[in-house]
Amino acid sequence: MTKADDRPASLSLQSVSKHFGPVKAVDGIDLDIGQDEFFSLLGPSGSGKTTMLRIIAGLERPTAGRVLVRGQDVTAMPPYKRRIGMVFQNFLLFPHKTVAENIVFPLRMQNVGRAERGERLVWAMKLLRLDGLAERYPNELSGGQQQRVSLARGLISRPALLLLDEPLANLDRELRAEMEVEIRRYQKELNIPFVYVTHNQEEALTMSDRIAVMRNGVFEQIGPRNDVYRKPATAFVAAFVGQSNQLTGRAEMVGPDSLTMTWRGHRLHLPHPDGIAAGDEVRFFIKYEDVEVTPERPAQGNHLGGRLRDIIFKGQTANYIVSLADGSEIIASASSRDQKVAIGAAVSVTWPATAGMCFKS
Amino acid sequence: MTSVGDRAESWRRLAMSVLLCLLYVFLYAPILFVIYASFSEDIVWPFPPSFTTDAYAELFDNSLYSDALNNSLIIGLGSGVLSTLLATAGVIGVLRFPSRRRALILITFLAPLFVAELLIGISSLAFNARLLGLPGNLFSAIAANAVEGTAFAFLIVLAQLVRYDWQMDDAAMVFGASPARCFWEVTLPTIWPSLFGAFLISFILAFNNLEISFYNLGAIPTLPSVAWGSLRFGLGPELFALAALTNGLVFAVFALMYVLMRTGIVKFGYRGV
Incomplete structure (x- = not known):
């Protein structure tokens, strides 16, 4: 992968594999993601894309291979030391905490001082247009608001990397289209690399700089979104991307x-x-x-x-x-x-x- | 046509209401009678009503009962806490770390439910005294009661925690919470009502227990053993007072929980997401 400068890649996977018994969920993946990239993992369910995301987050240990974040080997590091943000498909907001408490949770876990937590909360609430919702509980929010809170929680600590696991799958069509544009805007404004997992090719094409199409634990094709759409490398990609x-x-x-x-x-x-x-x-x-x-x-x-x-x-x-x-x-x-x-x-x-x-x- | 249908319907309702009332009488009449009788001058035939608190005075004068109450509370609290801790750890282990032997593990946790209390009492006495050479005391009574308590608590905690989404813990850990912090910050605040329920049940089981405690305690009095022992001298009025007080306490606790729930001060159960 060529990059504009020679800083280490924000994320590197080196021949990463994950086997569950005889099943090879992820099979020898190599990948470099740059600082300014919006990267999508596109594939049908069971293709290994969520397992890969969990390996990057540290929730799953790879069977073989190495994971590097900003050049540092984190393969053996538990998730809570990696300083990675994540947004989940079913939001996973903490039900007993208010919106504000949910959003500052990562900062509290990193022992950031009260004053700075307050400042960052204001910043995140403004960025995601959550004004006036600070004291609400998650069950008092609409699906779109919950997903915004979930994004704010993922972004507030300005993580080295933000992982998004089908974050729009539970939203209705109109809201999804609106959020697609917004999520890409946050990535470009904040200059944090996003790794976005989806089975929805429209989402991947709308938001991404680069797309990897995954099947059976391997990349069928990886490249700029135009290439994946216009020049599919395999029959599977040709059938899966576009109509x-x-x-x-x-x-x-x-x-x-x-x-x-x-x-x-x-x-x-x-x-x-x-x-x-x-x-x-x-x-x-x-x-x-x-x-x-x-x-x-x-x-x-x-x-x-x-x-x-x-x-x-x-x-x-x-x-x-x-x-x-x-x-x-x-x-x-x-x-x-x-x-x-x-x-x-x-x-x-x-x-x-x-x-x-x-x-x- | 309609009027006939309406009449049939109202008869049906009446029949159901009567049935419901009979059911309540069946459940509560003996308990209410004991409470009523405990305030009466003549407990053998307390009619017509004439009220006194003599029975309660007798109860509080007798130091045996206060010793017995203390011991029963210690056994109940100790066994309740121990059972809840063990059961919670067991449930979390079973649910978080799937195993092919899950069914076997579950059955092993629940099996003490099917062992007679008498047998638990005798065997723990034999095991502690003969094999380990330990004397019978409150600690061994707590441990023996917790055998049954753990199985009950396990069932209650399991029924609630199967609904818990462990991805919540994944989320907390990605955001920087160590496993211990994750438990205190995220898991426990969500699951505590079920732990509280498990504690209540295992507390009451141990508090009320006669057989298991008796074998482990011998001469050390507990409320059930004193109540049982005093039967030799006939039904004393202080027994009526004791029964009424114990029931009153349980009712008070449940009334308090109900009020707290209705006013929204405490939420038992999940805030659905």
């Missing part, structure tokens, strides 16, 4: 930059990654937004004839579902404003020969 049509067929003619695949009797011209030979079975992924629906047959690129079955209105965009002659469906996403074709009309689905990604299956 794609998946076409499986057999490679026929293989050229240096392109290949030809037969899919349900149609010949498609697709980009050619390394390692696919003629005769191989190929999985081709193309994102909804890379497909276009036109009334006429285009002059260039791939095209499939069909009928527009339905339009799913999403607000800014709409999904156009096209049924092909054999009953299979291709979905295209475009602005919902320029609906050039009507439902039931005969249309062409089209995309350029360079769009999408092929993987050998």
